[in-house]
Structure formats: C-alpha cells, structure tokens
Amino acid sequence: MADTRINATSDMYQSLQKVSRRDFLKLSGLATLSLGLTACGPAANEDDAAPDAADAAAGSAFAADGTLRVGMEAAYAPYNWQATEESEFTIPIENVSGAFADGYDVQIAKTVAEGLGLEPIAVKLEWDGLIEALGQGQIDVIIAGMTATPERMESIDFTEPYYVGTYGLMVQKGSAYENATSIQDFKGAAVLGQKDTLLDDVIDEIEGVNHLSPVPTVPDQISNLLAGSCDAITFDVGNIQSMTDAHPELVGLIFDEGKGFSEEVPVNIGISKGNDDIVAQMNDILATIDEAQRQDIWAAAVERQPE
Numbered sequence: 652m653a654d655t656r657i658n659a660t661s662d663m664y665q666s667l668q669k670v671s672r673r674d675f676l677k678l679s680g681l682a683t684l685s686l687g688l689t690a691c692g693p694a695a696n697e698d699d700a701a702p703d704a705a706d707a708a709a710g711s712a713f714a715a716d717g718t719l720r721v722g723m724e725a726a727y728a729p730y731n732w733q734a735t736e737e738s739e740f741t742i743p744i745e746n747v748s749g750a751f752a753d754g755y756d757v758q759i760a761k762t763v764a765e766g767l768g769l770e771p772i773a774v775k776l777e778w779d780g781l782i783e784a785l786g787q788g789q790i791d792v793i794i795a796g797m798t799a800t801p802e803r804m805e806s807i808d809f810t811e812p813y814y815v816g817t818y819g820l821m822v823q824k825g826s827a828y829e830n831a832t833s834i835q836d837f838k839g840a841a842v843l844g845q846k847d848t849l850l851d852d853v854i855d856e857i858e859g860v861n862h863l864s865p866v867p868t869v870p871d872q873i874s875n876l877l878a879g880s881c882d883a884i885t886f887d888v889g890n891i892q893s894m895t896d897a898h899p900e901l902v903g904l905i906f907d908e909g910k911g912f913s914e915e916v917p918v919n920i921g922i923s924k925g926n927d928d929i930v931a932q933m934n935d936i937l938a939t940i941d942e943a944q945r946q947d948i949w950a951a952a953v954e955r956q957p958e
Contacts, residue, residue, distance in 0.1 A: 886903060892953055
C-alpha cells in the first residue's frame with residue numbers, strides 16, 4: 652500500500668510534491684512511452700562504449716536472465732490488481748497460472764523494463780513479504796505503491812518517486828463525522844490505520860484521537876469500519892473511487908490544504924542494495940515520464956480498475 656515518505660531534492664520530486672491525487676483523477680487516457688533504449692546483451696568487445704542499462708542488468712545478479720521480476724500484491728487497485736485476461740496493459744503473474752497484473756504500478760514496471768531492455772513479469776506476494784522476497788532474490792524490484800522510509804532504506808534502496816499523493820479519512824454515511832471539514836474534527840474519534848504504513852502513522856496528527864491498533868490490510872480497515880468497530884479509517888485519496896464504488900455506504904473525506912494530513916505520499920521503486928548503477932538508470936527512465944504522462948497513466952488505471 653502506498654505509504655510514508657522520503658526526503659528528496661531532485662526537481663522532479665519537488666514538482667511532484669505539488670500534485671495531489673485529485674489532479675490525477677481529472678484526466679484520462681494512457682500515454683504510450685517509447686524510450687528507445689537498446690536491448691539486453693553483452694558488449695561486443697572491450698573497445699566498445701560503456702555498457703548501457705540492459706548490459707548492466709544482464710551482467711549482474713539483477714535480472715540476470717533478462718526478466719524483470721516485479722514484486723506486488725496484485726490486489727490494490729488502482730496501483731495494481733489481478734486480471735484474468737491478457738491485454739496491452741497487463742504483464743503475466745509468474746506464480747499464479749493464467750493470471751495477469753494490471754494497474755498504475757504495472758505501467759511503470761513496463762516502462763522501466765523497456766528502458767532496461769528486460770521483459771517484465773509480476774510476482775504476487777503479501778505486502779509484508781515484499782522486502783524479504785527482494786532480499787532473498789525472489790524478485791528484482793518492488794513496484795507496489797511502496798514509499799521509501801528511513802526504516803526501509805536501512806534494508807533496501809529506492810528510486811526517486813514515480814507518484815505522489817495524499818491521505819484522507821473515510822466514514823460511514825450518516826456518521827456524526829460525515830460533514831467534518833478538518834482532521835481535527837475527529838478529536839476523540841476511534842480511527843483505524845493499516846499496520847506498518849503511513850496510513851497508521853498519520854493518525855497521530857489528530858489531536859486527542861483514539862488511535863486504534865492497526866490492522867494488516869486495507870480490506871481489514873474497511874471491514875472494521877463497516878462493522879462499526881471504528882469511527883473512521885485513513886485511506887489513500889487515489890483509491891476513493893474504487894473504495895466508494897465497492898462500498899457505497901462509505902464516504903471519503905478529502906480536506907482542504909491546511910485542514911488535512913500534512914504528509915505527502917511519494918511512491919518509489921525498491922531494489923536491493925548494491926545496485927547503484929541500476930538505480931541511477933531507473934531514475935533516468937522515470938525522469939522521461941513527464942507530468943502529463945503520469946497523470947494520463949493514473950487516470951487510465953482508475954478508469955480501467957475492476958469494480
């Protein structure tokens with residue numbers, strides 16, 4: 652799930668911080684990106700120029716077989732989800748027979764893989780097993796709505812953000828909090844987050860809140876809210892459409908600037924330490940995706956996501 656933050660100084664990140672997920676939801680279509688980078692293969696001889704991204708990837712443990720194995724849940728639309736039919740937007744899921752992955756993360760994975768001269772394939776894993784799988788070499792990268800936190804950066808490295816969004820609060824229709832205009836209106840309310848993510852950490856920005864023990868997944872958050880076990884849950888604003896479409900009895904609250912959570916939510920690609928050259932190459936690829944293209948990719952994923 653998208654969560655947490657990283658301090659970044661690049662121009663790309665500074666510009667992305669100004670973009671909220673509401674901007675992404677206003678646009679539609681998918682930008683088809685062609686990066687024109689060379690295919691994977693070893694250098695012809697020692698006199699050739701320095702190896703390109705594909706050569707570096709093929710010549711190391713990273714994607715050594717020419718396949719970029721992308722770890723994700725394939726269950727968190729519009730970032731990523733499992734599809735039963737192949738399309739121009741999907742990649743196969745390696746460990747689920749006959750299944751495919753789609754979503755915003757998948758389009759980023761396809762672009763990065765193309766730039767590296769690799770063939771992308773998804774590996775479906777539980778959220779809390781992604782970093783361990785990366786460390787064990789089961790996957791090459793994590794592209795799953797994950798944010799570079801100081802804690803995670805102790806174990807793995809991250810690229811620059813490929814998406815930045817915000818958080819809100821979700822309540823039941825008819826709730827006493829339905830017309831809240833600030834997170835501070837939830838003083839005394841029982842608010843539930845997701846374990847090991849900013850969806851839990853940001854709750855403490857609410858003064859006097861009853862911060863409940865977090866649950867493992869977003870569906871767990873929703874189940875508790877529907878059952879009346881809490882007054883509100885934190886949620887990723889980019890998911891408001893899919894969550895309220897699936898649960899019309901819920902209302903997503905997005906607050907004006909200065910009234911909501913202060914955290915921006917940058918999302919990064921995770922990769923094992925010791926791959927600095929590959930990280931730099933991936934950053935170069937991400938930098939070719941301009942703001943309009945990012946918005947188009949996001950909006951198209953929101954439009955395409957399963958109901």
